[in-house]
Amino acid sequence: MEFKLPRGTTDILPEEVAIWQYIEGEIKELCHRFNYLELRTPMFEHTELFRRGVGETTDVVEKEMYTFLDKGDRSLTLRPEGTAGLVRSYVENKMHGLPQQPVKLYYVGPMFRYERPQAGRNRQFTQFGVEAIGAKDASIDAEVIAMAMEFYKKLGLQGMRLEINSVGCPTCRPKHKEALIAHLKDRRDELPEEDRSRLERNPLRVLDSKHPVTQELTKGAPSILDYLCDDCGEHFEQLQSYLTAMSIPFHVNPRMVRGLDYYTQTAFEIIIEGFGAIGTVCGGGRYNGLVQQIGGENVPGIGFGLGIERVILALKTQKVDIPIKSSIDCYLVALGDEAKAKGVSLVQEWRLAGLSVDQDYLSRNMKPQLKSADRLQATFVAILGSNELEQEIVVLKRMDTGEQIELAYAEALDRMLKEIKKED
CATH class of the missing domain: 3.40.50.800 (Anticodon-binding domain)
Known part of the structure; x- marks a missing residue:
């Protein structure tokens, strides 16, 4: 019998490992400068954590999770993303009581999603992410975004575009959802089956659809920015002023909602121009209700996640010279x-x-x-x-x-x- 790699996985050979080690070193140096500490969580968690934290209506939970029963008949899932497990650890270890707030953490490790493999996207992939939990001020949003931008800059990548949006909160989002449903009501039957289901369960996710028919039908859809409550509107204005003060250019994209249900207020993506059909290399945002939803205090949080494989692909695409010493003494x-x-x-x-x-x-x-x-x-x-x-x-x-x-x-x-x- 001939043994081969499972589909969607890859061997990282010694000559490639040097690149990974270089990037991991840059991550540690960056996080030290911004005062984020590393947290390591298990590679599998109880399935309910992801159902509750990531969201029942997301593609991740509905289609992509590697879930299994252990010998005790418990449902466990290989982690598909890093935030839910980190927040679980924050709650379980009572980090809200630490004297230094907000709690600023980062992680680097393998994640697992059952999706169609493509360049820079495997079923087992490595994610670097940061989370800042315990502050609602927009200055921490700006810090997290600045950190993500600096990561790509220090690696020598070019052509980055930052897109930001506010996805509102439980106070203002329902009004936008009503307007969105009303906008699509007469053309609901034209939507693909998957997006019709989204419209009923989580209308905002329709704006995140990659289906060309849905994208066409939602071109003139109501903007979430027109429905923000005073608190969300002020928060978004402050974020923009902080980014401007930090000389970080950005583009407001009202259609961006991200793919996970826990986002509130700030959402952002970093896109590299000319980097294939899917140029998004980093995504993140605020999740003010997630900690409480997982059983903790009602404290806000914000973070981002990015795939190391996508970073390496971008470095190779742009032919960035990586300073790696491969010699011996x-x-x-x-x-x-x-x-x-x-x-x-x-x-x-x-x-x-x-x-x-x-x-x-x-x-x-x-x-x-x-x-x-x-x-x-x-x-x-x-x-x-x-x-x-x-x-x-x-x-x-x-x-x-x-x-x-x-x-x-x-x-x-x-x-x-x-x-x-x-x-x-």
Whole structure:
């Protein structure tokens, strides 16, 4: 039997892992600058958490979740997104009582959705997200948006467009829903079956439809911005003023509602121009009722989520130069059994001193060993043969200049440490 990857998954090979590690390092540095702390939650939760938190009428809950019964006949689901689990942890660990508020957290980890695989979108994907829980002021909305924009900027990506909207709150949204239903009432039968169902259960989601017929029928639909209550309207105005003060350009898109039911007030997306049919690379917004819905205090929150695979695809599409060091410091060439025995101890000593060192394990002669050193882009080659062994020295060769010198073992180590440190 031939075993292959399950559809919608991928192996991340060593040469690709270096890119992931670079991005993860940039995430940690960014979150440190904005004072967000990492939280790690389980990869599966009780299914009801996502039904309640994400929303019964969302595509995620209706179609895309990996749900199973465990041996105790409990319904569990592989996490399809990061916010619900993080909020569950916030509630369960009583973080609302922490002295430092709002609580600012981030996560990086695998998520799972059963959907059609496409470029940059797998059934198992890795999501980076941040959440700020405990503040209703629009300044924290602006901070979260600024953080997302800065992430793409620091990676060197170009052509980003920020779109923002307010999706209102339980006070003002019902009036907009009534107007939206009235607008589509006479043409309801023209809607695709899926969107007819949405119109009955969650009308606002119709505006999020990707079906061309629905998009055409909703072109002149009432705007949520015309129905905002005073609180939501003022909040949205403040957000725009803060973004302007931070010199972050934005475009107001009244049709954007996002795909999850927990959003209130602020919703936003970051789109990269020229990045295929689906240019959205980041989405987020406010969820003022979610914490209470999951069993906590009535505290507001806001966050965003983005897929690392989409980030890597964007970097490759724009041919961004990624500063990854793929070389090693030294390759030890040992010739003969006695030299090999001494070489094993030298390699161990040099590694413990902080150098990245490799050696030959196939008992080859000098030429193929030097080829290995070249493939590994070694800065130095240390050659140890019978003559060198008698004199307790190595021939240390600098690969980029060809300069070589005979040095005692300890001197060779000191020379490499000094030159590598100088270049770093």
